[in-house]
Every structure is written in structure tokens, then in C-alpha cells.
Amino acid sequence: MARTHRSARSRKGRMPVWLRVLTLMVIAGGLLTTGVIVHLARTLPDLSAIEPAPHSGETVLLDRDGRTIARRGQSTSAVITADALPQNLADAVLAVEDRRFYSHFGIDLIGTGRALMANIRAGRVVQGGSTITQQLAKNLFLSSERTYERKAQEVLLAFWLEHRFTKDEILALYLNRVYFGAGAWGAEAASRRYFSKPADDLSIGEAALLAGLLKAPSRYAPTNDSRRASVRATVVLDLMYATSRISQSERIDAASTPIRVSRGSSSPGAGWFADWVMTQVRELAPGHQGDLIVRTTLDVDAQRAAETALTQGLENPDWARGASEGALIALDSQGGVRAMVGGHDYAQAPFNRAVNARRQPGSAFKPFVYAAAFEGGLSPEDIFVDAPIAYGDWAPQNYGDRYEGEMSLERAFARSSNAVAVQVAEATGRGWVMRTARRMGVDSPLENTHALSLGAYEVTPLELGQAYLPFMNGGRSADAYAILSVRTADGDMLFEHEPRQGERVLADRILRQMDQLFDAAVSYGTARSARVDGRLVRGKTGTTNDNRDAWFAGWMDGLTAVVWMGNDDYSATTDAVGGAGPARVFAAFMSAAPVPPRGLDAVLADAPRSDDPIANLLSPPAQTLPMHEAEPAPEPVEAEETPAEDDDPIADLLGRLGGAQ
Structure with missing residues (x-):
């Protein structure tokens, strides 16, 4: 009996099993949480160098006439500080991004819970619960990847920021670093970009428009879609009123007052050019921390004409014929870039196809074949x-498998005969064709194969335009360039372009013979759609196998332009050919671009002549040219329109030959 009593008392003194399990779980959870926090803390970036309002200087890009193209970076005199926050903008940003900013500790539990419930109800992510402090932590230190580890790091950094800085300093840091679209980083830069005024002077409506951009800067930028930006600004005004940051009368007045957005001297499409130039500016002014003023070769009026023409070409089904992307580059006689369009929409795809897309030029490469042949004595x-x-098993075909029998080289060029171009290259020597193309400005790798004459080796639009310049320039080459000068805000010149006369790479005889061919292509050949009434137009079309790439390269009145249309994934288009979309885009651009009247005769008249007839020939006599350059025998390939064998990589390359158009 006594033993039973002691056992009962012992059981009463012991902790219940469920409580012991719960305690162990809490301890284990605490240890695990501590371990995770320690691990995350060790992986956090260095936080010691962060300052409330750092800046590295603003770069202002001007066109050749001094009109503003773009502003990049942040002006040393345009930094928002914690003790001078622009009130209207701060109210607008807090209303739309973090209404409890001044009451939470870096994490808004209420906002996070509300966003979680909304996402659960919708079955997808429709709301975000990140505070301004969390967004700042991500912008300052973290990547945009969506992982649990990155989110946990964001939370820890938010706590650190709240401990390190005051609320006003955090808000100033955020406003100075966030992106507002159109190349404007920071609220001050955005205010000057969109409204040509400092952020302190923004009206309530203007502040609401800027705050509305934060959700999707490119989508809501007023320079891209003014109506969408206006609707978004109205939403922000409603939130400002709902959070008691403005009164009802202020909301009504702001919503009913028209907002004048500064169009700027340039356009959104000039972003491709600005991106390209900025990489060169950093090389010309390494380590410079102040503001810079960069004068470029761009012509804003030509740039707008180029963007309009390419957009028309890509959005017109009869022109595009299945091509979803394109590029246009225009160069003056010195190689200065007058216009550069790197795609259909810079806001959606800032990849610069005019500079970086490497595609087969097809028949647009044939001018180098014929120039080499004429240097060798043909006419x-x-x-x-x-x-x-056929050369062994390799049998290239004409576009559409059409043949005309005997024809002059002029007609063969105008009609873009593949069969004749290959024969000409073989008779001249492919090695000489390669050297001619290199001499004129083709820098990309070329190979000594039969496919060379049909443009099977990739180039960029900028490179092709540069290589066409000697045809317009009286036989003189020119390197493409974009920067005329770089100077500081105080006027100190850091760089200035020195004009120089290009090297003579084509003799007069060759130049006039090539002009005869280009004239034929535009007059009665594949380039007829490039004609502009009353103007002297010269050029050549190009279309690659399966209509993957369509080109036009040519010039008019002292301006050389190259147009490419195709698909980024190299897929075949429906029926895109150089004589359709690209030639029409070229004509539309040239009709609108402000270029000085300057025909071929004027260029030739200005070109210095040598009294030495040997120097004027530039090439050895025809009989000294080798008929065939030494080379390894090419692998057999199928005819142009027939897919190459999958197990033959050489055949696969040559199977993507340029077509006749």
C-alpha cells in the first residue's frame, strides 16, 4: 500500500510527456533559429561603407547639336538628404509603398499579413509586403532572386538599417537609389528628367506620378505610355487621401490639373545608344567622380526618324513577314553614329542588336566579293x-531556285545571283575576298570556304555599316565612333575627338564600277523598295537561309544605314526578305532623316587623287591573283534550301547560307 502511494506521488512530480516534448521542440527550434541567424549573418555583405547619401556624379549625354539625349548617374549637386526631404514626394512614396513606415521596426507585420491573405485568396502573388527598409536592403546589398535565404537576409539587413540610421535617413537613401524609368536613378534625377525641376518643387500630382513609377518603372514611365502613367498617378492620389496625407480638395485639384511631362530632346529608344556610349565614357574618364558632359555624334532628329521607321517595319505584317525584332544603325561619312536603334522596344528589351547581335549578312556580303573581283580585272x-x-557535294541554290542563264556581272549583282557570286569568288580567290572585306572594315572572323561568298559568317549591323562606308566615301575607310568630347562640369576637357582622313582602300575605278552595281540593284534589282523619289540611293539586300535574317545596307546623301530584321532565337521568319521590310525601313528612315544633300559625285570630287597610277589601282594586276587560295577541302553540304546532315557540323554551318534577296 505504501509502495503504491509513493508511485502515485512520483508520477505527480514528473513533467507530462507532451510538455517535455514541447519543451524540447522549443529548445531545438531556438537553437536551429540561432544557427540559421548566425549562418545568415556570416553571409551578409560588408555594411561598413554605406553612407546616407553617397553619389558618384552624373553624366549628361548631348547630341551633336548640344541637345540632351540622356542623363546617367546622379548629379553631385542633386542628392536628397535626410534634413531636406521633398515633402510631397515623401508623402506620395510612403502612401503607395509603406504607409506605416514611421511606426514599424523594419518589418511591417500588419502589411505582411494582409499581403499574405490577399495572395492566398488570389492563388498567386498579387501583393507584396516589403517595407521601404526591406526594399532598400535588397537594392543596396542583395540580388533580385526569389529564395527563402535571400528573403531572410533581407529581413536581417532591414533590422540592421533600422538600428544604424534614422527613419529620415533610410527614406533619403531609398529615394536616392530607386529606379524611376527612362534611365533616371534617384528621385532628384527623375524629377529633372520628367519635369525639368528639382524634387523640392514637385506638385502633389507630379509627386504622385513619380511614386507610381516605383511599381514598374518601364511600364508606367510617362515617356512610354502617358495614359497608363496618368491612371497610376490617380491611384497614388487616392492612397494619399486614404492615408490622410492630403485633403479631399487637394486630391481633386491634383487629379484635375494637367501634368506637363518633359519630352526631352531625345526619346526612349536612344537608351541603346546611351548604354553603348557609357561604356566608352568610363574608359575615357576612368575613376572620375564628378559630373561629366559628353557630346556625341548622335543626331536627335535622325534618331527619332530611325525609331519611327523601324517600329513601322516591325508592326506592319507586310514588311515584317514574321520578324519580331530588328536594328538600324546610321553612320556619317566620318563614321560618326547619327542614329542607333537596337530593337523594337528599349523598355522591354534593352539588348542592343545594332551593336551586339551577330547574324549572317547573306547577300549583303556580296559587294566585297565583287569589289575584290574588279580589283582582279573583271568588270x-x-x-x-x-x-x-556544285563543288563536290556542295550545291548552293539561288533564291527560289530561279536561274536566268547568261548575264552580266551587273545584272547578277542586281538580281543577287548566288550561282554567279560563288563563281566570281572562286575565280578571284577567296583569300583575296577575305582581305578585301577586312581592308574595308569587317572585323569578325571569316573562313576560307565556298560559303564565304554567300555571307555565311556572322557580323553585326554596326560592323557591316562601317564596312560599307568606303563605297560612299570615295574609297576611304572610317571607323565607327560616338563621342566628340568629354569634359567636366567646370569645363575641363578630358577627351576630344580628332577628325582624321581615312585610309584609301578602294581605287577610283573600283569605286565607279561598284557604284554601277549598287545603282542597278536599286533601279531594277532586289533593292527597288529602297528607292526614294528624287534622291540618289545605293545599296544591297541580304536574306539568309530559311529567311532567318533580312538585311538592307546602303547609303544616300552622305549617310550610310544598315537595317536588320529577324528573330532573336534564330528561328525562321514567315517570308522576310531584304527587299521587303529592311529596304522599306531604309527608305522611310532616309526620307525623314535630316541629312545634307551629298551624292557620290560630290564625294568623289572631294576625295584626294594620287598622281601615281599604281597607287590608284590599289590591287595587283589580274594575272597575278591566284585563281584559288590554298585551303582544306570543305565538307560536303546539301543544297541551300535542304537541311544539312545532323552529324556534319561543317555542313550544318554552310547549310545556313545567305539567300539571293
Whole structure:
């Protein structure tokens, strides 16, 4: 009996099993949480160098006439500080981004819970619960990847920021670093970009418009879609009223007052050019921390004409024919870039196809074949037979498998015969064709194969335009460039472009013979759509196998332009050819671009002549040219329109040959 009593008392003194399990779970959870926090703390970036309002200087890009193209970076005199926050903008940003900013400790539990419930109800992410402090932590130190570890780091950094800085300093840091679209980083830069005024002077409506951009800067930028930006600004005004930051009368007045957005001298599409130039500015002024003023070769009026023409080409089904992207580059006689359009929409895809997209030029490469042939002694009147040919198992075809029999080289060029171009290259020597292309400005790798004459090796639009310049320039080459000068805000010149006369790479005889060919292509050949009434137009089309790439390269009145259309994934288009969309885009651009009247005769008249007839020839006599350069025998390939064998990489390359158009 006594033993039973002691056992009962012992059981009463012991902790219940469920409580012991719960205690162990709490301890284990605490240890695990501590371990995770320690691990995350060790992986956090260095936080010692952060300052409330750092800046590295603003770069202002001007066109050749001094009109503003873009502003990049942040002006040393345009930094928002904690003791001078622009009240209207601060109210607008807090209303739309973090209404409890001054009451939470870096994490808004109420906002996070509300966003979680909304996302659960919608079955997808429709709201975010990040505070301004969390957004600042992500912008300052973290990547944009969506992982649990990155989110946990964001929370820890938010706590650190709240401990390190005051609320006003955090808000100033945020406003100075956030992106507002159109190349404007920071609220001060955005205010000057959109409204040509400092952030302190923003009206309530203007502040609401800027705050509305934070959700999706490119989508809501007024320079891209003014109506969408206006609707978004109205939403912000409603939130400002709902959070008692403005009165009802202020909301009504702001909503009913028209907002004048500064169009700026340039356009959103100039972003491709600005991005390209900024990489060069950093090389010309390494380590410079102050403001810079960069004068460029761009012509804002030509740039707008180029953007309009390419947009028209890509949005017109009869022109695009299945091409979803394009590029346009325009160069003056010195190689200065007058216009650069790197795609359909910079806001959606800032990848610069005019500079970085490497595509096969197809028949747009043939001018180098014919120039080499004329240097070797052939002439536009020489007769070749346009008929099916084969070199071993390689049998290139004309576009549409059409042949015309005997024809002059002028007609073969105008009609873009593949069969004749290959024969000409073989007779001249492919090595000489390669050297001619290199001499004129083609820098990309070329290979000594039969496919060379049909443009099977990739180039960029900028590179092709540069290589066409000697045809317009009286035989002189020119390197493409974009910067005329770089100076500090105080006027100190850091760099100034020195104009120089290009090297003579084509003799007069070759130049006039090539002009005869280009004229034929535009007059009665594949480039007829590039004609502009009353103007002297010269150029050549290009279309690659399966209509993957469509090109036009040519010039008019002292301006060389190259247009490319195709798809980024190299997929075949429906029926895109150089003589359709690209040639029409070229004509539309040239009709609107402000270029000085300057025909070929004027260029030739200005070009210095040598009294030495040997120097004027530039090339050795025809009989000294090798008929065939030494090379390894090319692998056999199928005809142009027939897919190459999958197990033959050489055949696969040559199977993507340029077509006749």
C-alpha cells in the first residue's frame, strides 16, 4: 500500500510527456533559429561603407547639336538628404509603398499579413509586403532572386538599417537609389528628367506620378505610355487621401490639373545608344567622380526618324513577314553614329542588336566579293552563266531556285545571283575576298570556304555599316565612333575627338564600277523598295537561309544605314526578305532623316587623287591573283534550301547560307 502511494506521488512530480516534448521542440527550434541567424549573418555583405547619401556624379549625354539625349548617374549637386526631404514626394512614396513606415521596426507585420491573405485568396502573388527598409536592403546589398535565404537576409539587413540610421535617413537613401524609368536613378534625377525641376518643387500630382513609377518603372514611365502613367498617378492620389496625407480638395485639384511631362530632346529608344556610349565614357574618364558632359555624334532628329521607321517595319505584317525584332544603325561619312536603334522596344528589351547581335549578312556580303573581283580585272560587263553549280557535294541554290542563264556581272549583282557570286569568288580567290572585306572594315572572323561568298559568317549591323562606308566615301575607310568630347562640369576637357582622313582602300575605278552595281540593284534589282523619289540611293539586300535574317545596307546623301530584321532565337521568319521590310525601313528612315544633300559625285570630287597610277589601282594586276587560295577541302553540304546532315557540323554551318534577296 505504501509502495503504491509513493508511485502515485512520483508520477505527480514528473513533467507530462507532451510538455517535455514541447519543451524540447522549443529548445531545438531556438537553437536551429540561432544557427540559421548566425549562418545568415556570416553571409551578409560588408555594411561598413554605406553612407546616407553617397553619389558618384552624373553624366549628361548631348547630341551633336548640344541637345540632351540622356542623363546617367546622379548629379553631385542633386542628392536628397535626410534634413531636406521633398515633402510631397515623401508623402506620395510612403502612401503607395509603406504607409506605416514611421511606426514599424523594419518589418511591417500588419502589411505582411494582409499581403499574405490577399495572395492566398488570389492563388498567386498579387501583393507584396516589403517595407521601404526591406526594399532598400535588397537594392543596396542583395540580388533580385526569389529564395527563402535571400528573403531572410533581407529581413536581417532591414533590422540592421533600422538600428544604424534614422527613419529620415533610410527614406533619403531609398529615394536616392530607386529606379524611376527612362534611365533616371534617384528621385532628384527623375524629377529633372520628367519635369525639368528639382524634387523640392514637385506638385502633389507630379509627386504622385513619380511614386507610381516605383511599381514598374518601364511600364508606367510617362515617356512610354502617358495614359497608363496618368491612371497610376490617380491611384497614388487616392492612397494619399486614404492615408490622410492630403485633403479631399487637394486630391481633386491634383487629379484635375494637367501634368506637363518633359519630352526631352531625345526619346526612349536612344537608351541603346546611351548604354553603348557609357561604356566608352568610363574608359575615357576612368575613376572620375564628378559630373561629366559628353557630346556625341548622335543626331536627335535622325534618331527619332530611325525609331519611327523601324517600329513601322516591325508592326506592319507586310514588311515584317514574321520578324519580331530588328536594328538600324546610321553612320556619317566620318563614321560618326547619327542614329542607333537596337530593337523594337528599349523598355522591354534593352539588348542592343545594332551593336551586339551577330547574324549572317547573306547577300549583303556580296559587294566585297565583287569589289575584290574588279580589283582582279573583271568588270560589270563581263558575262557569267547563272545556272546550278556544285563543288563536290556542295550545291548552293539561288533564291527560289530561279536561274536566268547568261548575264552580266551587273545584272547578277542586281538580281543577287548566288550561282554567279560563288563563281566570281572562286575565280578571284577567296583569300583575296577575305582581305578585301577586312581592308574595308569587317572585323569578325571569316573562313576560307565556298560559303564565304554567300555571307555565311556572322557580323553585326554596326560592323557591316562601317564596312560599307568606303563605297560612299570615295574609297576611304572610317571607323565607327560616338563621342566628340568629354569634359567636366567646370569645363575641363578630358577627351576630344580628332577628325582624321581615312585610309584609301578602294581605287577610283573600283569605286565607279561598284557604284554601277549598287545603282542597278536599286533601279531594277532586289533593292527597288529602297528607292526614294528624287534622291540618289545605293545599296544591297541580304536574306539568309530559311529567311532567318533580312538585311538592307546602303547609303544616300552622305549617310550610310544598315537595317536588320529577324528573330532573336534564330528561328525562321514567315517570308522576310531584304527587299521587303529592311529596304522599306531604309527608305522611310532616309526620307525623314535630316541629312545634307551629298551624292557620290560630290564625294568623289572631294576625295584626294594620287598622281601615281599604281597607287590608284590599289590591287595587283589580274594575272597575278591566284585563281584559288590554298585551303582544306570543305565538307560536303546539301543544297541551300535542304537541311544539312545532323552529324556534319561543317555542313550544318554552310547549310545556313545567305539567300539571293
